[in-house]
Amino acid sequence: MRSNVISYLVLLSFMVAGFVTLAVAPGATQSGTEPAEEAEVPYVLPKSGPFHPEQINIANNEAIANWYRSAHADQAAEAFRHWDEEEEIAPVCAVCHAGEGFRAFHGLDGSAPGLPATPVPTGGVVDCGTCHNAGLAEIEAVAFPSGLMHPVQGVEAACLTCHQGRTAGSTVAAKVTGLEEDAPNPDLSFINPHYATAGATWLGGYGGAGFHFEGKAYSGRFFHARPVSTCNSCHEPHTLEVAFEPCLTCHQGDAPEAIRISRQSYDGSGDTSKGIKADIDANAALLLDMVRDYAATVIGVPILYEGHRYPYFFADANGDGAIDEAEGKAIAYNAWSPRMLKAAYNWKLVTSDPGNFAHNPAYALELLHDSIEALSGPLGVDMDELGLLR
Numbered sequence: 001m002r003s004n005v006i007s008y009l010v011l012l013s014f015m016v017a018g019f020v021t022l023a024v025a026p027g028a029t030q031s032g033t034e035p036a037e038e039a040e041v042p043y044v045l046p047k048s049g050p051f052h053p054e055q056i057n058i059a060n061n062e063a064i065a066n067w068y069r070s071a072h073a074d075q076a077a078e079a080f081r082h083w084d085e086e087e088e089i090a091p092v093c094a095v096c097h098a099g100e101g102f103r104a105f106h107g108l109d110g111s112a113p114g115l116p117a118t119p120v121p122t123g124g125v126v127d128c129g130t131c132h133n134a135g136l137a138e139i140e141a142v143a144f145p146s147g148l149m150h151p152v153q154g155v156e157a158a159c160l161t162c163h164q165g166r167t168a169g170s171t172v173a174a175k176v177t178g179l180e181e182d183a184p185n186p187d188l189s190f191i192n193p194h195y196a197t198a199g200a201t202w203l204g205g206y207g208g209a210g211f212h213f214e215g216k217a218y219s220g221r222f223f224h225a226r227p228v229s230t231c232n233s234c235h236e237p238h239t240l241e242v243a244f245e246p247c248l249t250c251h252q253g254d255a256p257e258a259i260r261i262s263r264q265s266y267d268g269s270g271d272t273s274k275g276i277k278a279d280i281d282a283n284a285a286l287l288l289d290m291v292r293d294y295a296a297t298v299i300g301v302p303i304l305y306e307g308h309r310y311p312y313f314f315a316d317a318n319g320d321g322a323i324d325e326a327e328g329k330a331i332a333y334n335a336w337s338p339r340m341l342k343a344a345y346n347w348k349l350v351t352s353d354p355g356n357f358a359h360n361p362a363y364a365l366e367l368l369h370d371s372i373e374a375l376s377g378p379l380g381v382d383m384d385e386l387g388l389l390r
C-alpha cells in the first residue's frame, strides 16, 4: 500500500512534467516562461529543507486521493486480478483492463493503433495517463461492438472505449438467424454483454447494444438535459461518484434512484410515486422469471441464474434447484432456443448497467418490454393483463 502511494507520487511528478509538455504544440520548442531546470527535475520534494510533511504541498493531491479510493485504482478488484495466474493480460482484454493496453489500442504510446501487439503485464489499473493524454484529443470516433463509429471529444473517448461492453444485438442475431425460434439448440450458448456497459446503454438504439425485435423502434441516445449530457457532467472523474445536489435543480426526490418524470406506470403497478428505476427493476425481475418459466415449460430443461458465476446461466435438468455437474464442473445452460437467448441477453444487458435508469431509461424499458412480449406468446401470458407500458 505504502509503496504504491510513493510510486504514484513519482508517477505524478512525471505527470506534471507531462502536463507542461502537453501544452506545447508538437514540434514546437518550449518557451522561456518555465525555467528549464524545473521541468527536468521530476521530484515532488522541495529543494531545501528539512520540512515537516504537512509543509510539503503536493500538487494534484486531491485528484490522486480521490482516484486512489475509486474503482479505477482498485488493484484488488477482479477486473484487474483476473489474470493473476497467467501473469499477463491477453491483448483483447488489456484494452480495457490496464492503462497500458488502452494506450496501445489507441496508439497513444507511439505504436500503431489497434490491439496491443503483445500481452500486457498484470498489475495495471485505469491510471492517470489513461485519461490525461494529449493523444486523446485526436481521437475522433470510437468504434462500438455493433460497428457504429460514434464521434467523441476529449476524455469521452476513454470512457466510451472501456464502458461499451463487448457484444451487440447483431452478435446475437448472427447466432440465431435461420434457427427455429423455440427449438433448443446445443450449439447455442449464453452471450454475455460484459460489464459496466454504461456507454452502450447511454447510446440506446443508435448504439445497437441490445437485441432489437423486428418491427420495433428503439429510443436513441439519451440526451437528457444540457448540464448532464456527458459522463463527466454526472460522474466526478476521479471518485467516479455522482453528486446528487445538481440533479435537484430539475428533479425532486431524495436520491437518484427516486427520480421520476414519467406520469405513467411502466410496470403495471400504477404506482408513479416511486423512481423510474423501480419500474425498470420490476420489469427486469418479471423478465427473468419468464425466462425461467420458459426454460422449464417450453424447453423442458430448467435454468438457474447465478450472478457471481460465469457464464451465469446453468442447467438444472432434473429441476432439483441445484446446478447440474459433470466431473465436478457446473454445466452451463445448454438448451437455449433463439427466443430465450435474445430475452436473456437483453435482460443481462439492462441489468449489467446499474445506472441504466439515468443512462437511458427509455431504452432499458423498451428492451425489457419487447423481450417479455416475445416470451409471452409461448408461455400463454396475456400482455394486456400485465398492463406494461413500452
Ligand code: HEC
Binding pocket: 078, 079, 082, 090, 092, 093, 094, 095, 096, 097, 161, 162, 163, 164, 165, 166, 194, 195, 196
Ligand atoms: C470494451 C472494454 C472491455 C474489454 C475488451 C474487456 N473488458 Fe472485462 N470489463 C470491462 C469493464 C468496464 C469491467 C468492469 C465492470 C465492473 O466491475 O464495474 C470489466 C470487468 C471484467 C471482469 C470482472 C467481472 C466481475 O465480476 O467483477 C472480468 C473477469 C473481465 N472483465 C474479464 C474480461 C476478459 C477475460 C476479457 C477479454 C477476453 C475482457 N474482460 C475484455 C471492460 C472490458
Ligand code: HEC
Binding pocket: 012, 015, 060, 062, 063, 064, 067, 068, 072, 126, 127, 128, 129, 130, 131, 132, 155, 158, 232, 237, 238
Ligand atoms: C477516468 C479518467 C481519469 C483518470 C483515470 C484520472 N483523471 Fe484527472 N481528470 C479527468 C478529467 C475528465 C478531468 C477534468 C475535470 C473537469 O474538467 O472538470 C480531470 C482533472 C484533473 C485535474 C484538474 C483538477 C481537478 O481535480 O479537476 C488534475 C490535477 C488531475 N485530473 C490529475 C489526475 C491524476 C494525478 C490522476 C491519477 C492519479 C488522474 N487525474 C486520473 C479524468 C481522469
Ligand code: HEC
Binding pocket: 070, 071, 072, 073, 074, 077, 078, 079, 095, 096, 097, 098, 099, 102, 126, 130, 131, 155, 156, 158, 159, 160, 161, 162, 163, 196, 231, 232, 235, 237, 240, 241
Ligand atoms: C481503460 C479502461 C477504462 C476507462 C478509460 C474508463 N474506465 Fe471506468 N472502469 C473501468 C474498469 C475496468 C472498471 C471496474 C474497476 C473495478 O471493478 O474496480 C471501471 C469502473 C467504473 C465505474 C464504476 C465505479 C464503481 O464503483 O463500481 C464508473 C462509474 C466508471 N468506471 C466511469 C468511468 C468514466 C466516467 C470514465 C471516463 C472519464 C471511465 N470510467 C473510463 C475501465 C475504464
Ligand code: HEC
Binding pocket: 159, 160, 163, 196, 197, 198, 199, 202, 224, 228, 229, 230, 231, 232, 233, 234, 235, 241, 242, 256, 353, 354, 355, 356, 358, 359
Ligand atoms: C445523468 C447523469 C449520468 C450520466 C450522464 C452518466 N451517468 Fe453513469 N451513473 C449515473 C447514476 C445516477 C448511476 C447509478 C449509480 C450511482 O449513483 O453511482 C450511474 C452508474 C454508472 C456506472 C455503474 C456504477 C456502479 O456502481 O457499478 C458506470 C460504470 C457508469 N455510470 C458510467 C458512466 C459512463 C461511462 C457515462 C458516459 C457514457 C455515464 N456513466 C453517464 C449517472 C450518470
Ligand code: HEC
Binding pocket: 223, 224, 225, 226, 227, 228, 234, 242, 243, 244, 246, 247, 248, 249, 250, 251, 256, 259, 260, 261, 262, 276, 357, 358, 361
Ligand atoms: C437541467 C435539468 C436536469 C438536470 C440537472 C438533471 N436532469 Fe434528469 N431529466 C431532465 C429532463 C428534462 C428529463 C426528461 C428527459 C427525457 O425524457 O428526454 C430527465 C429525466 C431523468 C430521468 C428519467 C425519469 C423518467 O421518469 O423517465 C432520470 C432517472 C434522471 N433524469 C436522473 C437525473 C440525475 C441522476 C441527475 C443528476 C445527476 C439529473 N437527472 C439531472 C432534466 C434534468
